[in-house]
Amino acid sequence: MGVAVIGASMTKFGQRDAWIRELLSQAGEECLTDAGVTPDDVEHLYVSNMSSGEFEGQTGIMNLLAHDLGVLPAYSERVDQTSSSGGAGIYEAWQSVASGASEMTLLVGAEKMTHKTTGQATDIIASITHPDEYKHGVTLPSFAGMTARHYLERFDAPRESLARVAVKNHKNGVDNPNAQFQKEITMEKALESPIIADPLRLYDFCPITDGSAALMFTTEERAAEIADEYAVVSGIGGATDTHVVHERDDPTVMGGVVESSEQAYEMAGLGPEDLDVAELHDMFTILEFLQLEGIGVAEQGTAWEMAMDGATAKDGELPINTSGGLKSKGHPLGASGVAQGVEIYEQLVGEAGPRQVEADTALACNVGGFGNCVITTIMEAAE
Secondary structure (H helix, E strand, C coil), X not given: CCEEEEEEEECCCEXXXXXXXXXXXXXXXXXXXXXXXXXXXXXXXXXXXXXXXXXXXXXXXXXXXXXXXXXXXXXXXXXXXXXXXXXXXXXXXXXHHHCCCCCEEEEXXXXXXXXXXXXXXXXXXXXXXXXXXXXXXXXHHHHHHHHHHHHHHHCCCCHHHXXXXXXXXXXXXXXXXXXXXXXXXXXXXXXXXXXXXXXXXXXHECCECEEEEEEEEEEHHHHHHHCCCCEEEEEEEEEECCCCHHHCCCCCCCHHHHHHHHHHHHHHCCCHHHCCEEECCCCEHHHHHHHHHHCCCCXXXXXXXXXXXXXXXXXXXXXXXXCCHHHHXXXXXXXXXXXXXXXXXXXXXXXCHHHCCCCCEEEEEEEECXXXXXXXXXXEECC
C-alpha cells in the first residue's frame, strides 16, 4: 500500500528538565493533535530510542507511552538502531502500513541525555563502536577526526570548508524555534574554537541533547480522506556497513549511505537530481560531505566545493539541513532521525515557517555509529 505522513511534532531540543516519559508523551500528544486523529485510531506504536536504560535506568518505554497516550491495545515496540534509531523507526512505521498490518501508525523518538556528565554520555555513545576498536580507545570523534584529516589532504579541501558547514547550519537553526542553538556563529569563531579531534574543533561537533519528535503514518487512501495536506513516502532503503571501520576499502565512502539511497531512489523512481531539500546526519561536519557524495549529489571528493560556493545554503541549489541539522538543532539519539522526517514533512506541506524553501521532493539520511547502519527516506508532496 502507498504510505503517507499526515502529522508531525517536535519538542524543544536542548537541556530539558523533563524525563524521557514526559518527552515522549509531549511529542506523541502533539502529533495526534496535528494529524487530527484520536488515540483509538492508532493501531501500531513505535518508539525510537537508543539508550533509555543506560541514560535513565528506564526500560519498557513503549509500554509507558501506550498507556500515557491511551492508545491501548495498540501493538507497541521499541526500535533501537543506535544513533539511526529514528530512521529505523521510520522504516518500521512505513513497513507496518505498507504491509497492511496497520492503517494508522504513530512513531515517537526520544532521548534524555543531558543529566549525565559529558564523560558519562560519551562513554554510553562510544559503546556503538566495535569492541576490538573500543578497547583501544577509539571513539566516534576520533574516527571523525581521522577521516576529516584524510579527506582534506586527499581531496585538497580547505579547512574552511568544514567551518562553512557549521556556520550554515547554525544560521539555519536561528529560524527553528525548537533547535537547541538558535544563534549564528562566525567563520572566525568556528576556526578558532578548541580542537577536539584534529583537525575537527568544537563547532564541528553536535551537542548532547534531550528531546523528542513524532510522525503519524497512514495509507495514502486514508490520508486523502482526512488530511488537506500530506506527504507520501515514495522511497526508503536501509543498509549495513562494516562494524569495524578500518575494514572498509575507502574510509571516505559511507557504503551504507550509498546502498540505502540507491534503494530509496529505485523505489521512488527518482534520482539525486530530483531532490529539492535534504536533511543529513551532521553529527560531525565531515559527515555532511560524505553523505552528499554517498547520496549521489556530488562526486567523490567534491562535496566541500558545494559548501564553499553556497550551493547547500537555504537559498542555494540544494538546501541541506534547513532545520539546523544535528549541529544546531541538537542530537537526542533516538529522536534525531524522526526529527529529520519532521523537517522534510513540514517543508513538503509548507509548514516550515521562516525555514521554508520550494520543495516537492525531499530526502532524509539517518546514520548509526560511523556509517555502520543507515536509513534513507524520500518523501514527496501529495499531488
